[in-house]
Amino acid sequence: MIRVSVQSAAIDIAAEFDLHDAGGHGASASFIGRVRGDDGLAELFLEHHPQMTEAGLAALAHAASDRWKLSALTLVHRVGAMAPGETIVLVLTSSAHRAEALAAVEYLIDRLKTDVMLWKRESFADGRVQWVEEREGDQRRAERWE
Amino acid sequence: MIRVSVQSAAIDIAAEFDLHDAGGHGASASFIGRVRGDDGLAELFLEHHPQMTEAGLAALAHAASDRWKLSALTLVHRVGAMAPGETIVLVLTSSAHRAEALAAVEYLIDRLKTDVMLWKRESFADGRVQWVEEREGDQRRAERWE
Protein backbone atom coordinates (compact mmCIF):
# COMPACT_ATOMS: atom_id res chain seq x y z
CA MET A 1 0.00 0.00 0.00
CA ILE A 2 1.47 3.34 -1.07
CA ARG A 3 0.08 6.52 0.43
CA VAL A 4 1.35 9.90 -0.76
CA SER A 5 -0.02 13.23 0.40
CA VAL A 6 0.89 16.87 -0.08
CA GLN A 7 -1.17 18.83 2.39
CA SER A 8 -1.50 22.23 4.02
CA ALA A 9 -3.19 20.69 7.10
CA ALA A 10 -1.04 19.56 10.04
CA ILE A 11 0.40 16.04 9.74
CA ASP A 12 -1.19 13.70 12.30
CA ILE A 13 1.63 11.28 13.08
CA ALA A 14 -0.45 8.83 15.14
CA ALA A 15 -3.21 8.71 12.52
CA GLU A 16 -0.66 8.12 9.76
CA PHE A 17 0.93 5.26 11.71
CA ASP A 18 -2.54 3.73 12.12
CA LEU A 19 -3.39 4.17 8.44
CA HIS A 20 -0.11 2.59 7.46
CA ASP A 21 -1.45 -0.59 9.10
CA ALA A 22 1.42 -0.94 11.48
CA GLY A 23 0.13 -4.23 12.89
CA GLY A 24 0.64 -6.20 9.74
CA HIS A 25 4.33 -5.69 9.01
CA GLY A 26 7.49 -7.27 10.36
CA ALA A 27 9.61 -4.13 10.39
CA SER A 28 8.70 -0.47 10.11
CA ALA A 29 11.06 2.47 9.88
CA SER A 30 10.19 6.13 9.95
CA PHE A 31 11.58 9.59 9.61
CA ILE A 32 9.91 12.74 10.89
CA GLY A 33 11.24 16.18 9.99
CA ARG A 34 10.06 19.22 11.96
CA VAL A 35 10.48 22.96 11.82
CA ARG A 36 13.47 24.01 13.95
CA GLY A 37 13.10 27.31 15.77
CA ASP A 38 16.78 28.21 15.32
CA ASP A 39 17.93 31.86 15.12
CA GLY A 40 14.53 33.24 16.02
CA LEU A 41 12.66 31.54 13.19
CA ALA A 42 8.99 32.56 13.37
CA GLU A 43 7.52 30.81 10.33
CA LEU A 44 8.57 28.32 7.70
CA PHE A 45 6.71 28.50 4.40
CA LEU A 46 6.85 25.63 1.91
CA GLU A 47 6.10 26.58 -1.68
CA HIS A 48 5.07 23.81 -4.04
CA HIS A 49 3.69 23.14 -7.51
CA PRO A 50 0.06 22.09 -7.17
CA GLN A 51 0.32 19.03 -9.45
CA MET A 52 4.00 18.34 -9.87
CA THR A 53 4.94 18.16 -6.22
CA GLU A 54 2.53 15.32 -5.55
CA ALA A 55 3.54 13.65 -8.83
CA GLY A 56 7.18 13.92 -7.76
CA LEU A 57 6.44 12.34 -4.38
CA ALA A 58 4.48 9.56 -6.07
CA ALA A 59 7.34 8.91 -8.51
CA LEU A 60 9.76 8.71 -5.59
CA ALA A 61 7.45 6.34 -3.70
CA HIS A 62 7.23 4.04 -6.70
CA ALA A 63 10.98 4.14 -7.24
CA ALA A 64 11.47 3.04 -3.61
CA SER A 65 8.94 0.23 -3.87
CA ASP A 66 10.60 -0.98 -7.10
CA ARG A 67 13.96 -0.99 -5.37
CA TRP A 68 13.04 -2.62 -2.06
CA LYS A 69 10.44 -5.20 -1.07
CA LEU A 70 8.06 -3.01 0.91
CA SER A 71 4.68 -4.00 2.27
CA ALA A 72 3.63 -0.37 2.87
CA LEU A 73 4.97 3.11 2.24
CA THR A 74 3.66 6.45 3.54
CA LEU A 75 5.05 9.76 2.33
CA VAL A 76 3.36 12.90 3.63
CA HIS A 77 4.72 16.39 3.03
CA ARG A 78 3.23 19.53 4.42
CA VAL A 79 3.13 22.75 2.36
CA GLY A 80 2.24 26.34 3.18
CA ALA A 81 2.99 28.12 6.44
CA MET A 82 4.05 26.31 9.60
CA ALA A 83 5.44 27.18 13.03
CA PRO A 84 8.51 25.85 14.89
CA GLY A 85 7.89 22.31 16.18
CA GLU A 86 5.35 21.43 13.50
CA THR A 87 5.95 18.41 11.30
CA ILE A 88 7.15 19.11 7.76
CA VAL A 89 7.49 15.58 6.50
CA LEU A 90 6.74 12.01 7.50
CA VAL A 91 8.32 9.01 5.79
CA LEU A 92 7.16 5.58 6.92
CA THR A 93 8.04 2.24 5.36
CA SER A 94 7.35 -1.38 6.23
CA SER A 95 8.88 -4.61 5.08
CA ALA A 96 9.37 -8.15 6.28
CA HIS A 97 13.05 -7.27 6.85
CA ARG A 98 14.60 -4.38 8.72
CA ALA A 99 17.37 -3.59 6.24
CA GLU A 100 14.84 -2.87 3.48
CA ALA A 101 12.58 -0.70 5.63
CA LEU A 102 15.55 1.33 6.92
CA ALA A 103 17.22 1.75 3.53
CA ALA A 104 13.95 2.85 1.92
CA VAL A 105 13.38 5.54 4.56
CA GLU A 106 16.87 6.88 4.07
CA TYR A 107 16.52 6.85 0.28
CA LEU A 108 13.16 8.62 0.40
CA ILE A 109 14.27 11.43 2.68
CA ASP A 110 17.52 11.93 0.78
CA ARG A 111 15.86 12.10 -2.65
CA LEU A 112 12.98 14.17 -1.35
CA LYS A 113 15.47 16.93 -0.62
CA THR A 114 16.76 17.09 -4.19
CA ASP A 115 14.09 15.66 -6.52
CA VAL A 116 10.73 17.09 -5.46
CA MET A 117 9.42 20.57 -6.31
CA LEU A 118 9.36 22.16 -2.87
CA TRP A 119 11.02 25.35 -1.70
CA LYS A 120 11.45 26.56 1.89
CA ARG A 121 11.19 30.21 2.87
CA GLU A 122 12.10 31.31 6.42
CA SER A 123 10.64 34.33 8.23
CA PHE A 124 12.39 35.47 11.39
CA ALA A 125 11.17 37.37 14.42
CA ASP A 126 13.32 40.36 13.43
CA GLY A 127 11.54 40.66 10.08
CA ARG A 128 14.14 38.98 7.86
CA VAL A 129 12.73 36.71 5.15
CA GLN A 130 14.95 34.38 3.15
CA TRP A 131 14.69 31.43 0.81
CA VAL A 132 16.60 28.43 2.13
CA GLU A 133 19.67 27.62 0.03
CA GLU A 134 20.30 24.14 -1.28
CA ARG A 135 22.90 22.35 0.84
CA GLU A 136 25.82 20.67 -0.85
CA GLY A 137 25.66 17.78 1.59
CA ASP A 138 22.08 17.05 0.52
CA GLN A 139 23.20 16.72 -3.08
CA ARG A 140 25.96 14.29 -2.08
CA ARG A 141 23.60 12.19 0.06
CA ALA A 142 21.06 12.02 -2.77
CA GLU A 143 23.70 10.91 -5.27
CA ARG A 144 24.65 7.89 -3.13
CA TRP A 145 21.56 6.15 -4.49
CA GLU A 146 22.38 6.44 -8.20
CA MET B 1 16.76 12.33 27.40
CA ILE B 2 17.47 8.60 27.31
CA ARG B 3 14.67 6.17 28.03
CA VAL B 4 15.36 2.44 28.18
CA SER B 5 12.79 -0.18 29.10
CA VAL B 6 12.65 -3.97 29.15
CA GLN B 7 9.04 -4.90 29.69
CA SER B 8 6.62 -7.80 29.49
CA ALA B 9 3.68 -5.43 28.89
CA ALA B 10 2.73 -4.52 25.33
CA ILE B 11 4.70 -1.60 23.82
CA ASP B 12 2.44 1.42 23.30
CA ILE B 13 3.96 3.07 20.23
CA ALA B 14 1.87 6.26 20.37
CA ALA B 15 2.58 6.76 24.08
CA GLU B 16 6.30 6.21 23.51
CA PHE B 17 6.34 8.78 20.70
CA ASP B 18 4.60 11.25 23.03
CA LEU B 19 7.01 10.54 25.90
CA HIS B 20 9.95 10.99 23.57
CA ASP B 21 8.77 14.60 23.28
CA ALA B 22 8.49 14.53 19.54
CA GLY B 23 7.54 18.20 19.29
CA GLY B 24 10.89 19.52 20.38
CA HIS B 25 13.28 17.87 17.91
CA GLY B 26 14.28 18.72 14.35
CA ALA B 27 14.50 15.17 13.10
CA SER B 28 13.24 11.88 14.52
CA ALA B 29 13.86 8.42 13.16
CA SER B 30 12.35 5.18 14.36
CA PHE B 31 12.40 1.45 13.93
CA ILE B 32 9.63 -0.88 15.02
CA GLY B 33 10.11 -4.66 14.94
CA ARG B 34 7.07 -6.92 15.20
CA VAL B 35 6.37 -10.63 15.50
CA ARG B 36 5.93 -12.12 12.02
CA GLY B 37 3.35 -14.88 11.73
CA ASP B 38 5.40 -16.83 9.15
CA ASP B 39 5.13 -20.63 8.86
CA GLY B 40 2.24 -20.87 11.30
CA LEU B 41 4.03 -19.18 14.18
CA ALA B 42 1.70 -19.13 17.21
CA GLU B 43 3.88 -17.51 19.87
CA LEU B 44 7.22 -15.81 20.15
CA PHE B 45 8.89 -15.96 23.56
CA LEU B 46 11.75 -13.63 24.45
CA GLU B 47 14.00 -14.87 27.25
CA HIS B 48 16.11 -12.29 29.03
CA HIS B 49 18.38 -11.79 32.01
CA PRO B 50 16.51 -9.75 34.62
CA GLN B 51 19.33 -7.24 35.26
CA MET B 52 21.78 -7.67 32.43
CA THR B 53 19.37 -7.21 29.56
CA GLU B 54 18.35 -3.77 30.73
CA ALA B 55 21.98 -2.93 31.54
CA GLY B 56 22.94 -4.03 28.02
CA LEU B 57 20.28 -1.82 26.46
CA ALA B 58 21.37 1.11 28.61
CA ALA B 59 25.01 0.59 27.60
CA LEU B 60 23.98 0.55 23.95
CA ALA B 61 21.90 3.71 24.39
CA HIS B 62 24.83 5.52 25.97
CA ALA B 63 27.20 4.32 23.25
CA ALA B 64 24.84 5.76 20.62
CA SER B 65 24.48 9.08 22.41
CA ASP B 66 28.28 9.32 22.73
CA ARG B 67 28.65 8.67 19.03
CA TRP B 68 25.94 10.97 17.65
CA LYS B 69 24.49 14.27 18.81
CA LEU B 70 21.07 13.14 19.92
CA SER B 71 18.46 15.20 21.72
CA ALA B 72 16.45 12.11 22.76
CA LEU B 73 16.68 8.34 22.54
CA THR B 74 14.04 5.72 23.34
CA LEU B 75 14.84 2.01 23.39
CA VAL B 76 12.04 -0.33 24.47
CA HIS B 77 12.28 -4.11 24.21
CA ARG B 78 9.52 -6.48 25.07
CA VAL B 79 10.24 -9.81 26.78
CA GLY B 80 8.12 -12.86 27.56
CA ALA B 81 5.38 -14.29 25.34
CA MET B 82 3.90 -12.38 22.43
CA ALA B 83 1.59 -13.08 19.49
CA PRO B 84 2.07 -12.38 15.76
CA GLY B 85 1.70 -8.67 14.98
CA GLU B 86 2.76 -7.52 18.44
CA THR B 87 5.68 -5.13 18.79
CA ILE B 88 8.97 -6.65 19.94
CA VAL B 89 11.14 -3.58 19.86
CA LEU B 90 10.93 0.16 19.39
CA VAL B 91 13.96 2.34 18.66
CA LEU B 92 13.37 6.07 18.45
CA THR B 93 16.02 8.80 18.15
CA SER B 94 15.92 12.54 17.69
CA SER B 95 18.53 15.04 16.63
CA ALA B 96 18.79 18.44 15.04
CA HIS B 97 19.99 16.69 11.88
CA ARG B 98 18.51 13.79 9.96
CA ALA B 99 21.74 11.92 9.25
CA GLU B 100 22.47 11.51 12.97
CA ALA B 101 18.96 10.37 13.90
CA LEU B 102 18.90 7.83 11.06
CA ALA B 103 22.40 6.48 11.71
CA ALA B 104 21.70 6.08 15.42
CA VAL B 105 18.53 4.07 14.77
CA GLU B 106 20.37 1.77 12.42
CA TYR B 107 23.27 1.35 14.87
CA LEU B 108 20.93 0.60 17.77
CA ILE B 109 18.89 -2.04 15.98
CA ASP B 110 22.00 -3.68 14.51
CA ARG B 111 23.85 -3.89 17.82
CA LEU B 112 20.72 -4.89 19.72
CA LYS B 113 20.68 -8.07 17.67
CA THR B 114 24.19 -9.10 18.68
CA ASP B 115 25.06 -7.36 21.95
CA VAL B 116 22.08 -7.66 24.28
CA MET B 117 21.12 -10.72 26.33
CA LEU B 118 17.87 -11.71 24.65
CA TRP B 119 16.92 -15.03 23.08
CA LYS B 120 13.91 -15.77 20.86
CA ARG B 121 11.96 -19.03 21.05
CA GLU B 122 9.28 -19.80 18.45
CA SER B 123 6.23 -21.99 19.05
CA PHE B 124 4.28 -23.11 15.99
CA ALA B 125 0.65 -24.12 15.52
CA ASP B 126 1.75 -27.71 14.78
CA GLY B 127 3.45 -28.01 18.17
CA ARG B 128 7.06 -27.44 17.10
CA VAL B 129 9.13 -25.30 19.45
CA GLN B 130 12.56 -23.98 18.46
CA TRP B 131 15.12 -21.44 19.56
CA VAL B 132 15.87 -18.92 16.83
CA GLU B 133 19.39 -19.29 15.42
CA GLU B 134 21.72 -16.35 15.15
CA ARG B 135 21.86 -15.05 11.60
CA GLU B 136 25.22 -14.49 9.98
CA GLY B 137 23.95 -11.33 8.28
CA ASP B 138 23.17 -9.83 11.68
CA GLN B 139 26.76 -10.35 12.77
CA ARG B 140 28.05 -8.64 9.62
CA ARG B 141 25.66 -5.69 10.01
CA ALA B 142 26.67 -5.25 13.65
CA GLU B 143 30.37 -5.29 12.76
CA ARG B 144 29.99 -2.36 10.36
CA TRP B 145 29.93 -0.07 13.40
CA GLU B 146 33.25 -1.12 14.91
Add this chain to the structure above:
Amino acid sequence: MALNIAYFSWVRERMGVAGEMVDLPADVGDLGALIAWLAARDGRGALAFAEPNRIRAAIDGSMTGSDAPLAGVGEVALFPPVTGG
Protein backbone atom coordinates in the same frame (compact mmCIF):
# COMPACT_ATOMS: atom_id res chain seq x y z
CA MET C 1 5.91 28.88 -30.60
CA ALA C 2 3.62 29.47 -27.60
CA LEU C 3 4.94 28.14 -24.30
CA ASN C 4 3.64 28.18 -20.71
CA ILE C 5 6.27 28.98 -18.11
CA ALA C 6 5.80 28.63 -14.34
CA TYR C 7 8.17 30.29 -11.87
CA PHE C 8 8.85 29.28 -8.26
CA SER C 9 10.58 30.58 -5.13
CA TRP C 10 12.88 33.59 -5.69
CA VAL C 11 12.66 33.15 -9.47
CA ARG C 12 8.93 33.81 -9.15
CA GLU C 13 9.53 36.79 -6.86
CA ARG C 14 12.09 38.33 -9.20
CA MET C 15 9.90 37.76 -12.25
CA GLY C 16 6.96 39.30 -10.41
CA VAL C 17 4.55 36.64 -11.73
CA ALA C 18 3.87 32.97 -10.96
CA GLY C 19 3.74 32.18 -14.66
CA GLU C 20 3.17 33.48 -18.15
CA MET C 21 2.52 32.37 -21.71
CA VAL C 22 5.31 33.49 -24.03
CA ASP C 23 5.62 33.49 -27.80
CA LEU C 24 9.03 31.97 -28.38
CA PRO C 25 11.29 33.00 -31.31
CA ALA C 26 12.06 30.07 -33.62
CA ASP C 27 15.75 29.99 -32.66
CA VAL C 28 15.04 29.32 -28.95
CA GLY C 29 15.17 25.56 -29.19
CA ASP C 30 16.17 24.27 -25.75
CA LEU C 31 15.97 25.15 -22.04
CA GLY C 32 19.38 26.83 -21.98
CA ALA C 33 18.35 29.10 -24.86
CA LEU C 34 15.03 29.85 -23.13
CA ILE C 35 16.80 30.95 -19.95
CA ALA C 36 19.22 33.15 -21.96
CA TRP C 37 16.28 34.64 -23.88
CA LEU C 38 14.38 35.46 -20.65
CA ALA C 39 17.54 37.00 -19.12
CA ALA C 40 17.96 39.25 -22.18
CA ARG C 41 14.26 40.15 -22.54
CA ASP C 42 13.88 42.67 -19.67
CA GLY C 43 15.12 43.84 -16.27
CA ARG C 44 13.21 41.32 -14.17
CA GLY C 45 14.48 38.49 -16.40
CA ALA C 46 18.03 39.81 -16.08
CA LEU C 47 17.62 39.74 -12.28
CA ALA C 48 15.98 36.29 -12.08
CA PHE C 49 18.37 34.57 -14.50
CA ALA C 50 21.63 36.38 -13.78
CA GLU C 51 23.16 33.06 -12.65
CA PRO C 52 21.91 30.33 -15.02
CA ASN C 53 23.81 27.66 -13.04
CA ARG C 54 21.51 28.34 -10.07
CA ILE C 55 18.41 27.64 -12.16
CA ARG C 56 16.74 24.24 -12.31
CA ALA C 57 13.95 23.25 -14.68
CA ALA C 58 11.14 20.77 -15.11
CA ILE C 59 9.30 20.02 -18.35
CA ASP C 60 5.76 18.79 -17.91
CA GLY C 61 6.59 17.82 -14.33
CA SER C 62 9.92 16.04 -14.84
CA MET C 63 13.18 17.62 -13.75
CA THR C 64 15.49 17.98 -16.72
CA GLY C 65 18.81 19.41 -17.90
CA SER C 66 19.38 22.65 -19.80
CA ASP C 67 19.87 20.86 -23.14
CA ALA C 68 16.29 19.54 -23.09
CA PRO C 69 14.48 20.50 -26.34
CA LEU C 70 11.30 22.58 -26.15
CA ALA C 71 9.46 21.24 -29.20
CA GLY C 72 6.04 19.89 -28.25
CA VAL C 73 6.36 20.92 -24.60
CA GLY C 74 3.26 21.97 -22.63
CA GLU C 75 4.73 23.60 -19.53
CA VAL C 76 8.21 24.57 -18.44
CA ALA C 77 8.88 25.31 -14.77
CA LEU C 78 11.93 27.38 -13.81
CA PHE C 79 13.14 27.57 -10.22
CA PRO C 80 16.13 27.49 -7.85
CA PRO C 81 17.39 24.16 -6.45
CA VAL C 82 14.63 22.53 -4.43
CA THR C 83 14.80 22.49 -0.62
CA GLY C 84 11.99 20.24 0.61
CA GLY C 85 12.16 17.44 3.16
Add this chain to the structure above:
Amino acid sequence: MALNIAYFSWVRERMGVAGEMVDLPADVGDLGALIAWLAARDGRGALAFAEPNRIRAAIDGSMTGSDAPLAGVGEVALFPPVTGG
Protein backbone atom coordinates in the same frame (compact mmCIF):
# COMPACT_ATOMS: atom_id res chain seq x y z
CA MET D 1 36.70 -21.24 44.14
CA ALA D 2 32.91 -20.76 44.39
CA LEU D 3 31.28 -19.35 41.25
CA ASN D 4 27.69 -18.50 40.29
CA ILE D 5 26.72 -19.59 36.79
CA ALA D 6 23.52 -18.58 34.97
CA TYR D 7 22.32 -20.44 31.87
CA PHE D 8 20.03 -19.13 29.12
CA SER D 9 18.03 -20.37 26.14
CA TRP D 10 18.83 -23.93 25.05
CA VAL D 11 21.90 -24.05 27.30
CA ARG D 12 19.52 -23.59 30.24
CA GLU D 13 17.17 -26.26 28.87
CA ARG D 14 19.96 -28.79 28.36
CA MET D 15 21.45 -28.07 31.78
CA GLY D 16 18.00 -28.47 33.34
CA VAL D 17 18.55 -25.46 35.66
CA ALA D 18 18.61 -21.68 35.25
CA GLY D 19 21.73 -21.45 37.34
CA GLU D 20 23.91 -23.02 39.97
CA MET D 21 26.76 -22.35 42.35
CA VAL D 22 29.78 -24.49 41.55
CA ASP D 23 33.00 -25.14 43.44
CA LEU D 24 35.64 -24.70 40.79
CA PRO D 25 38.91 -26.74 40.77
CA ALA D 26 41.96 -24.50 41.06
CA ASP D 27 43.13 -25.30 37.52
CA VAL D 28 39.97 -23.92 35.88
CA GLY D 29 41.24 -20.39 35.35
CA ASP D 30 39.34 -18.95 32.42
CA LEU D 31 36.01 -19.18 30.61
CA GLY D 32 37.24 -21.71 28.05
CA ALA D 33 38.42 -23.99 30.83
CA LEU D 34 35.10 -23.57 32.67
CA ILE D 35 33.14 -24.63 29.58
CA ALA D 36 35.41 -27.65 29.07
CA TRP D 37 35.05 -28.57 32.75
CA LEU D 38 31.22 -28.36 32.58
CA ALA D 39 31.19 -30.46 29.38
CA ALA D 40 33.29 -33.15 31.10
CA ARG D 41 31.39 -33.06 34.42
CA ASP D 42 28.20 -34.95 33.49
CA GLY D 43 25.75 -35.88 30.71
CA ARG D 44 23.77 -32.67 30.71
CA GLY D 45 27.00 -30.64 30.53
CA ALA D 46 28.22 -32.80 27.66
CA LEU D 47 24.94 -32.06 25.83
CA ALA D 48 24.90 -28.34 26.54
CA PHE D 49 28.56 -27.71 25.75
CA ALA D 50 29.15 -30.21 22.95
CA GLU D 51 29.95 -27.30 20.58
CA PRO D 52 31.95 -24.71 22.54
CA ASN D 53 32.09 -22.39 19.50
CA ARG D 54 28.31 -21.98 19.77
CA ILE D 55 28.58 -20.76 23.36
CA ARG D 56 28.79 -17.09 24.32
CA ALA D 57 29.51 -15.73 27.79
CA ALA D 58 29.09 -12.67 29.96
CA ILE D 59 30.95 -11.91 33.15
CA ASP D 60 29.08 -9.72 35.60
CA GLY D 61 26.90 -8.51 32.73
CA SER D 62 29.52 -7.78 30.10
CA MET D 63 29.92 -10.03 27.08
CA THR D 64 33.39 -11.44 26.96
CA GLY D 65 35.71 -13.86 25.13
CA SER D 66 36.63 -17.39 26.22
CA ASP D 67 40.08 -16.33 27.44
CA ALA D 68 38.55 -14.10 30.14
CA PRO D 69 39.99 -14.98 33.58
CA LEU D 70 37.61 -16.07 36.35
CA ALA D 71 39.49 -14.71 39.37
CA GLY D 72 37.31 -12.36 41.41
CA VAL D 73 34.25 -12.91 39.23
CA GLY D 74 30.75 -12.76 40.75
CA GLU D 75 28.54 -14.27 38.06
CA VAL D 76 29.23 -15.98 34.76
CA ALA D 77 26.40 -16.32 32.24
CA LEU D 78 26.63 -18.99 29.51
CA PHE D 79 24.29 -18.97 26.51
CA PRO D 80 23.97 -19.37 22.74
CA PRO D 81 24.40 -16.33 20.45
CA VAL D 82 21.77 -13.74 21.31
CA THR D 83 18.79 -13.20 18.99
CA GLY D 84 16.93 -10.13 20.24
CA GLY D 85 15.73 -7.12 18.29
